[in-house]
Amino acid sequence: MSGFGVLLRQRARRDRWQVPLWVVGTALLASSTIVGVSDSYGTEQDRVALLATASANPVIMLFRGLPSGAGEGAFALFLIFPFLAMLAAFMSTFLAVRHTRAEEESGRAELVGATTAGRVVPLLATLVHGFLANLALGVLTALALMASGLPTTGSLVAGLGAGAVGVSYLGVGLLAGQLMRTARGANSLAVWLLLLGYLVAGIGNALGTPSTDLQRITSSWLTWTSPFGWGENSRPFADDAVWPLLLCLVFGLGLAGVSAAVQASRDLGESLVPGRRGSATAGSWAGGPTALVWRLTRGSILGWCLGGLLSGVLATSLAGVLAGAASQLPSVQAILDAITSEGSIAQGAVAIFFLMVGVLASCCAVQTICHARHDESSGTAEAVLSTAVGRVRWLAAHTVVGFAGVVAVVVSAVAGAALGLALSGGDWSLMGDVLVSGAGQVAAASVFLVLTALVFVLAPRLTVALGWTLVLLGTVLGLFGPLFGFPRWLVDLAPISLAPSVGAGGAEVNGLWWLVLVVAAGGVASLSLMRRRELVPAG
Known part of the structure; x- marks a missing residue:
């Protein structure tokens, strides 16, 4: 050979x-x-x-x-x-x-x-x-x-x-x-x-x-x-x-x-x-980079939205299953207490499944930024940047579409939760918990969005590997860290575990302001640094 x-x-x-x-x-x-x-x-x-x-x-x-x-x-x-x-x-x-x-x-x-x-x-x-x-x-x-x-x-x-x-x-x-x-x-x-x-x-x-x-x-x-x-x-x-x-x-x-x-x-x-053939003409709405990114990524975003919809349905329709298990075995209640703030079993189910929604939304965000890296390495980004579209505007388009994808996944989960309540005849007061948990996971997933964008700017060849690694580490720490007895400071490194939730005393802000600060700082830093970064081919 x-x-x-x-x-x-x-x-x-x-x-x-x-x-x-x-x-x-x-x-x-x-x-x-x-x-x-x-x-x-x-x-x-x-x-x-x-x-x-x-x-x-x-x-x-x-x-x-x-x-x-x-x-x-x-x-x-x-x-x-x-x-x-x-x-x-x-x-x-x-x-x-x-x-x-x-x-x-x-x-x-x-x-x-x-x-x-x-x-x-x-x-x-x-x-x-x-x-x-x-x-x-x-x-x-x-x-x-x-x-x-x-x-x-x-x-x-x-x-x-x-x-x-x-x-x-x-x-x-x-x-x-x-x-x-x-x-x-x-x-x-x-x-x-x-x-x-x-x-x-x-x-x-x-x-x-x-x-x-x-x-x-x-x-x-x-x-x-x-x-x-x-x-x-x-x-x-x-x-x-x-x-x-x-x-x-x-x-x-x-x-x-x-x-x-x-x-x-x-x-x-x-x-x-x-390969799918593109349309010969485009509407006036499709004239900018944001519309282009949306057209190229809408299929994958739809897939993540379907996952969010299913998770939302499970969040509200399976509360009875968990409640029955907890009434028979104290160990199940201990597990729920380890993952969630103290509250009802139904609230615990919502909190657990919306952690999963946060993971799905994070995956959607990372995949959108990875699309920018793919366009750069394949050479198609060069054609876009040869027009009046600058580097910052190009990256901003991917970030905006990534955030829209995050919101779409969470909204799908909220709709799924409402559907689960309708199918199971559950307590509609849970929708307040669903809305709080969903909003919190938007902030958490946005952290992965800006961190992956920052990796794309600073170390473009590591965008795919490091972006997905961050999501996997966040998933392990956020979903399984409490069950495995990890220190609280280590679990709190996962954005999905810092997101606002609902406990027995009502809505808990948790680390919301830290998440907002990271999103703001990461977004500004990635866009600012992109201004001077040269295109990096595959390698």
């Missing part, structure tokens, strides 16, 4: 910052989870109570892993394995698209293809590079678990299981790069397939069969259609089964083989899914 070694080294050098961020972050998450479980669920009685609650309430299973017993290691992996695998999957899909479809868009793939390397060898180099990145993630995560005092075999199965799921989505990312005409489209397709796989595994576990003691669940057939389900059914620290992980590897390598076949047969720059 002529040039294979050179291309592999080039990929490793190009990802010398992105891949270590994902790898080290995943290992730190695994290590901190074990510490949190030891502090918060130190006794087997506590772990048994929570597992019984999860097994008896399918909703909880949508957001956790597969129960495999009340041992400390198995319990910790029930809480965190899907998120370790998700980090590996995100790393892999972004890596795959960055070194395939994005290379074609930039024109570099044509130059490499003109050498003796040809067109397939670069894809093989990307496959090996992604496999090694997932191997490093798996090994370092396993070492972090072993350093926490957990058994070696279970630690290896857990770490390599997360890496194996990553290999599956490496194949997904490679195939998405062949299907879609742009890197943005390929990334969007891969991310939605990733989220679908996570949801399918959760639903499959929720439909599974619990054991008589409610400590273990046998997954339904639906779980076995998702790489997340294969990874979870390795059951680290319980069964330590390796064979489900082989399914992940076969699936990922199989998709990579299909991608190589498509790569060899299609024309350079083309895709299996044809």
Whole structure:
């Protein structure tokens, strides 16, 4: 394979910052989870109570892993394995698209293809590079678990299981790069397939069969259609089964083989899914940069709005489920108290689900700013900036549309909450809590918007990796920090946990003014610094 070694080294050098961020972050998450479980669920009685609650309430299973017993290691992996695998999957899909479809868009793939390397060898180099990145993630995560005092075999199965799921989505990312005409489209397709796989595994576990003691669940057939389900059914620290992980590897390598076949047969720059043709004319409303950004990002914003709508429906329609669980098991009430301010179970459900809405809105904001980076690296931004549109106005357009997307996601969630109350016949006084929580999450998501914009200005090549990493860290700290016993100051670093909420005493401002200050300072700083920044090509 002529040039294979050179291309592999080039990929490793190009990802010398992105891949270590994902790898080290995943290992730190695994290590901190074990510490949190030891502090918060130190006794087997506590772990048994929570597992019984999860097994008896399918909703909880949508957001956790597969129960495999009340041992400390198995319990910790029930809480965190899907998120370790998700980090590996995100790393892999972004890596795959960055070194395939994005290379074609930039024109570099044509130059490499003109050498003796040809067109397939670069894809093989990307496959090996992604496999090694997932191997490093798996090994370092396993070492972090072993350093926490957990058994070696279970630690290896857990770490390599997360890496194996990553290999599956490496194949997904490679195939998405062949299907879609742009890197943005390929990334969007891969991310939605990733989220679908996570949801399918959760639903499959929720439909599974619990054991008589409610400590273990046998997954339904639906779980076995998702790489997340294969990874979870390795059951680290319980069964330590390796064979489900082989399914992940076969699936990922199989998709990579299909991608190589498509790569060899299609024309350079083309895709299996044809690009959408633009209109020959545009209305007067579409004459500025803001309208252009809106037109290019409205599809992805709509997708995040649908997620917000679903979360809003769950926030108000499932309060009864949580109330019933809390009345039977004090541990559930303790969990709600850890995440939310003291108040009713219904208020706690609203607070929890609107934290998720804040995460979705943050993702929408980050993706919009990442669109600016894509346009810059692909060269389309240069055409826009050659007109009367300046750099500051161009970035401001993406920021305005990103903020509009944040508001749209939260408004969709509020509408979903009203729909949930109508369907369940709930207490309409909850809409006041919904409005307060929603407004707070607008401020929280706006923090991620301006921080990603600031990264785009200061370190443009890290925009995608660091922007999504900030959201993932904020999600882990805000949603799971209290459950894992993290210090309050650490949890408060997550904007979604500082957002205003409603407790027993009414609306609580929490860290609203800090959020507003960060948004104002970050917005001004990013726009001011953009004035002097030169365009940075892909690299």
